Every structure is written in structure tokens, then in C-alpha cells.
Amino acid sequence: MNEALDVVTLGEAMMMLVAGQPGPLEQVDVFHKRTAGAETNVAIGLARLGLKVGWGSRLGQDSMGRYLLASIRSEGVDCSHVALVAGERTGMLFKGLVEDGSDPLVEYHRAGSAASRMSPADVDRNWLLRARHLHATGVFAAVSAGSFQASLQTMRLMREAGRTVSFDTNLRPTLWASEDAMRSGIHQLAARADWVLPGLEEGRLLTGERQPEAIARFYRDLGARLVVIKLGPEGAYYDDGAQQGYVPACPVDRVIDTVGAGDGFAVGVISALLEGMDVRGAVGRGAWIGARAVQVRGDTEGLPTRAILRQAGL
Template sequence: MNHVLDVITFGEAMMMLVADQPGPLEQAMLFHKRTAGAETNVAIGLARLGLKVGWASRLGSDSMGRYLLDTMRKEGIDCSHVVCDASQRTGMQFKGRVTDGSDPPVEYHRKGSAASLMQPGDIDEAWLRGARHLHGTGVFPAISANCYQVARRTMEIMKDAGGTISFDPNLRPSLWASTDAMREGVNALAFLADWVFPGLEEGRLLTGLESPQDIARFYRNRGAAIVVVKLGAAGAYFDAAGQSGYVAGFPVEQVIDTVGAGDGFAAGVISALLEGKSLRAAVERGAWIGARAVQVLGDTEGLPTRQELGDR
């Protein structure tokens, strides 16, 4: 089949204002404008590596929506399935600065956003079936009940079409009614995916198991062909039919901003697998991009171009 796109993502993009100095958000006076969104971070990472990427979402027709749409288009992403609605508003967030390598404080303003109002009827099935791969995360389906249905339906369509699906749990407990609801909802989506990328603590919460090997086995036993458990600075553990092992983390001189590192990791693994590289090489690429991502301010500033990737 001659695919129009390599990868499609569905999800919310937000305008992000990042404080220029450390300290409580309420004391920050100057901010830098950036984009934010787990799915769009991955889309940008893949597009910079030369893949043909499509993104589906909803935005308001406000200045924030126009900024996001213009930014995504400049990255080379197909935004033909992004609806801009003058009656709706675009989500946004504030992010603080930290200097100790910890996760920065984040304040979201996304409730009732345009993206949260997406419906299964918004899915263009023919467009989705024209892609090789679908990437999803646990963020978009947590925004609203209808977004969960959109996420599930896109995965079902791609599975029926014979394409591959990757899924990053990317847990956001504050968006779920309870931990049990989050565990049940996220796992139901993960069980539809071919490639699952949990972080170690996420995997422990979702499975009740402790070791990377047991977490990987949990998802492999439920249909995943590949599971990669992210171990932070220690690297990652991977498991697939006939192969498993560890990849070491790459040295990081100074951690500037941890947000977006997992998305960069996902972009590295997905791009390499779609290029036909070995699983170990794919995880090594993911680890290298993740290490780059934590050394810069912003969610996507550390994502490399194909030239910067070199022969990885």
C-alpha cells in the first residue's frame, strides 16, 4: 500500500508560557511563548527527522490557536485535519523554571478547550487508514469522556487497517476521576497497541508489578509486540519476541527541563522502527534524544533534525 503519511497523532496542543526565572509561578513577571502537548511534541520530533506526519485536533480561532497552527505547519506537519472554531477557545499552560533538575511546576488552563470537545465523528477514517502508524498517549483520552472515545476509535481503526500503533501512558492523575479509573482506562488503550512505552513508575502503578522485566511481560502477554520501559537517567529496558535487554542512558551535563523527554524518547524509537532499524538501535536513538531534551528549556527545543541525528 502506498501510504500518504508515515505517522498520525490525535491530541491537544496548548500555548505554553515558560517563566524566564526560577521561583513560584505567581512571582514570575516575564515568560517565553512555546508550544506544548504530548502528541504534538512527538509529531514535531518525527517531522524533524524527515517523516511525513499528520496531526488531528481542534483549536479556537484565537491568537493562541493561530500561533499553534502556524508553528505546526512550519514544522512540516499535515494540519489538514485540525479544525479551528471561533466559538471555542484554545488551551494554555504556564510552566515554571527550576535549577535542580526536578520537574518544573505546571499550571494548566485547558478545561472546556476546543480539543476537549472532539468527537468520534471528527475522525476521517480514510485519512487515518492512509498512514503507516498511529501514535497515542494517555493524555488526550484523559481530557474528556468523548476524547477517550476518539482515542479508542482511532486505535481500533488503525488496528483494523493493519498499521502499527504505539502508546505512551504519559499519566496525568489530575485528569482522571480516580487512580483506579486511570489504571483501567489507560490499560484498555495500551492493550490495543503494538508498541508500549511506559516509564518505570507508570508501569508499577498500572500493573502492580515492580521490575522492568515483569512490567514488560505484563503488556507482552496482553498483545504488545514491543515494550520499552523508560528508566530515566539509567536508560531503558526493552522486550520483544526473542530479544530483550537494557540500553544505558546517555550522559547529561545539566538537567534544565525534564518535560518532553519522554516524547523525544518516543519519537526516537518510533522513527527508527519505521526505518527498519533493530529494536536495540531504536531504543538507543530514543535514549539519545531524551537526553538532549532534558538539557534545554521547552518541550521541543532539544528535538534534533535529521542532520543533527547523524548516523544514529
Template sequence: MSFSLDVLTYGEAMALFVADEPGPLAQVNRFTKRIAGADLNVAIGLARLGFKVGWMSRVGDDSFGRYVLDTLAKEGIDAGRVSVDGRYPTGFQLKSKQDDGRDPAVEYFRRGSAASHLSIDDYSPEYALAARHLHLTGVAPAISASSHELAFHLAREMREAGKSISFDPNLRPTLWPSREAMVTSLNRLATLADWVLPGLEEGTVLTGFTKPEDIAACYLDAGARGVVVKLGARGAYYRTAEYSGYAAAAPVAQVVDTVGAGDGFAVGVISALLEGRALPEAVARGNRIGALAVQVIGDSEGFPTRGELDRIERIAAPA
């Protein structure tokens, strides 16, 4: 097969309108258009680091859909399995501006979107199995029953083919019919992954445990090769069957926008693991990119290029 990818992911991209001024969204008059979507954020971050990334999705035949396609081209992401579906619109969202480091308010307009109609019909074994790694989040399987089916089909096919899989729960409770359905489905999906990357609060919701050590042990017992629990300003906890430890958070001068930090963390971990680096090094990189993400406005604008990351890691390397 002549075509190959380093990483495949899939999901929904939306136009994002970020408030130019703080305050309730209803009172904001000016917004800046950007792009959003947890899965796409990771694709963007990995592509900037030089990986060949493919992204599966559907967009509407509208200006937002064209904006998504233009962004994919600009970032160097392969869009060979992105369909333009003229029956349904591309979703969008609004995000508030916070000056105090708090999480911004976000309002979604995605019900019935083109991406919500993703299904197994969008799966191409020739395309998917040409990738060596699959990254999944808990967002795409939540947007519809057909997308949920696609997530599990992708994971099973890639696992059977011997590909590696990472999974970030990225909980979106409002997209699920119930909390129980969310917990059951995402824990099932986690059992198909090699690397599970929950936040501490997410891990507590999904496993019932409150300590990162217990959350990690739960997923290791379920079959994961490694688990990394994100601890925010406290860094991250990592564990495999052989070793475990904590990685300190990278310094942050000022928190500007918290959205995208977890996706940046995933970019760091996945990129380092695909380069054959040890898990502690991967977690340290995840912390660095997550720290970069929160210091600028936008979900992926703070993600570094390969040259920028190399400079940061040279400075951070012990003498």
C-alpha cells in the same frame, strides 16, 4: 489514494508560558511563549526527522489557536484534520524554571478547551487510514469522554487495517475521574498497541509491578509486540517475545528542563522502528533524543533535525 502519511497522532496543543526566572509561578513576572502537548511534541520530533506527519486536533479561533497553526506550518506537520472551533478557547499552561534539574511546576488552563471537544466526528477514515503508523498517548483520552471514545475508535480502526500503533501512557491523574478509571482505560488502550512505552513509575501505577522486567512481561502477555520501560538516568529496558535487554542512558552535561524527555524518547524509538531498525537500536536512539531534550528549555526545542541526528549517530557508532 494519492495522499499518505508516515505517522498520524492526535491530541491537544497548548500555548506554553515558561518562566524566565526561577521561583514560584506566582512571583514570576516574565515568561517566554512556546508550545506544548505530548502528542504534538512527538509529531514535531518525527517531522524534524523527515517523516510525513499528520496531526488531528481542534483549536480555538483565538491568538493561541493561530499560534498552534503557525507552529504546525513551521514544523512541516500536516494540519488537514485540525479544526478551528470558534465556540471554545485554545488552552494554555504555565511552567516554572528550575536550576537544579528537578521537574518544573506546571499549571494547566485547559478545562473546556476546543480540543476537549474532539470526538468521533473528527475521525476521517480516508485521512487516518492513509497513515502507516498511529501514535497515541494517555493524555488525549483523558481530556474528555468524547476524546476518550475517539482514541479507542482510532486504535481499533488502525489495528483492523493492519497499521502499527505505539502507545505512551503519559499519565495525567488529575484529568481522570479516578485512579481506577485511568488504570482501566489506559491498560485497555495498551492492548491495542504494538509498542508500549511506559516510564517505570507509570508502569508500576498501571500494572502493580515494580520491576521493568515484570511490567514488560505484563504488556507482552496482553498482546504487545514489544515493550520499552523508561528508567530515566538509568536508560531503558526493552523486551519482545524473542529477546530483552538494557540500553544505557546517553550522557547529559546539565539537566535544564525535564519536560519533553519522554516524548523525545518516543520520537527516537518510533522513528527507528519505522526505518526497520532493531529494537535495541531504536531504544538507543530514544535515549539519545531524550537526553537532548532535557538540556534545553522547552518541551520540543531540543529535538534534532535529521542532519543533526545523523551526525550524533555517526559519532556514537562503534569503530
């Protein structure tokens, strides 16, 4: 496959087992299989909107790896640079069922996974440069020292080639050696991105600033052309140097599950900007898709098709 791509991303996909009933995971008898992974959530969301998307990774040559590969490929994502590796394991997680809109309990089993063994040697420059945009996150970068270096390399190659790069800080503190290491690593990555998409609490932890305006200035000073700060039910704040402003959230009758909302937001912003939409409109699309994501249990069920997007006038 040598056709041009709109977006590429590297990252770890995991099989997610979602509890079929509320309560402690050890008391749950029935679980439902789903895909999970910040990068693959975004890849699936963009593919559903008709963009040509490629995902690069490593999976174990096991039932979970084959399930993930088939599921993500079925969404129209180019998985030609996903390796199924014999003798290595695919990461997985258990996710609790909540009914009150609170954050569900998530139990990860990803240490030593196939994806954690990725390094710059797994980055195919020719494949990467078939795309006009790269989406990166702080999740994959935190999985291992090798994945951090692979993240840096993909971002550097894309920037040097004149492509655009988006970066969702997407903090997973338990994956980093320390809070200081997390700050340093995230800032190195953000400095290589054109569009930086932190959450408000993430931005506060990373920069020491309290207000969205100051957090945005921090990342603009690192070199970002656009910073969009997710404010949860309060919407989002954006700053692209020429203009700044707040975009309200979309009303939601009932929050089911907040996991995946940030990935849905990224899908909206990235797709709109690649289509030439103005920044405020792009942030509005992000807020709308993020609102859909919190009304479903899985990470990707709320991600719309292009037809649904058109019906909403977006």
C-alpha cells in the same frame, strides 16, 4: 492533500508560557511563548527527521489557536485536519523556570478547551488510513470521555487496517476520575497497541509490578508486540518476545528540564522502528534524543534534525 503519511496522531496542543525567571509564578513578570502537547511534541520531532506526519485536533479560533497552528505547521506537520472553532477556547499552561534539574511547576488551564470536545465524530477514517503508523498517548485519552472514545476508535481503525500503533502511557492522574479509572482506561488503550512505552514509575502504578521485566510481561500479555520501559537516568528496558535487554542512558552533563524527555524518547524509538532498525538500536536512538531533551528548557528545542542525527551516527 492526499499524499501518503508515515505517522498520524490526534491530541491537544496548548500554548505554554514559560517563566523568564525562577520563583513563584505569581511573581514572574516575563513569560515566553512555546507550544506544548505530548502528541504534537512527537509529531514535530518526527517531522524534523524527515517523516511525513499528520496531526488532527481542534483549537479555539483565538490568538493562541492561531499561534499553535502556525507554529506546528511551520515544522512541516500536516495540519489539514485541525479545526479552528469559533467560540471555543484553546488550552494553555504556565510553566515555572527551574535551574537545578528538578521538575518545574506546571499550572494547566485546559478545562473545557476545544480539544476536550473532540469525539469519534472528529476521526476522519480516510485521512487516518493514509498513514502507516499511529502514535497515541494517555494524555489525550484522559482529557474527556469523548477524547477517550476518539482514541479507542483511531487505534481500532488502524489495527484493523493492518497499520502499526505506538502508545505512550504518559499518565496525567488529575485528568482521570480516579486511579482505578486511569488503570482501566490505560489498559484498554495499551491492549490496542503494538508498541507500548511506559515509564518505570508509571508501569509500577498501573500494573502493581515492581521490576521492568514483570511490567513488560504484563503488557506483552495484553497483546503488545514490543514494550519499552523508560528508566530515566538508568536508560531503558525492552522486551519484544524474541529478545529482552537493557540499554544504558546517554550521559548528560547538566539536566535543565525533564519535561518532554519521554516524547523525545518516543520520537527516537518510533522513527527508528519505522526505518527498519533493530529494537536495541531503536531504543538507543530514543535514549539519545531523550537525553537531548532534558538539556533545554522547552519541550521541542532538543529534538534533532536528520542532519544532527547523522552526525551522531544514529
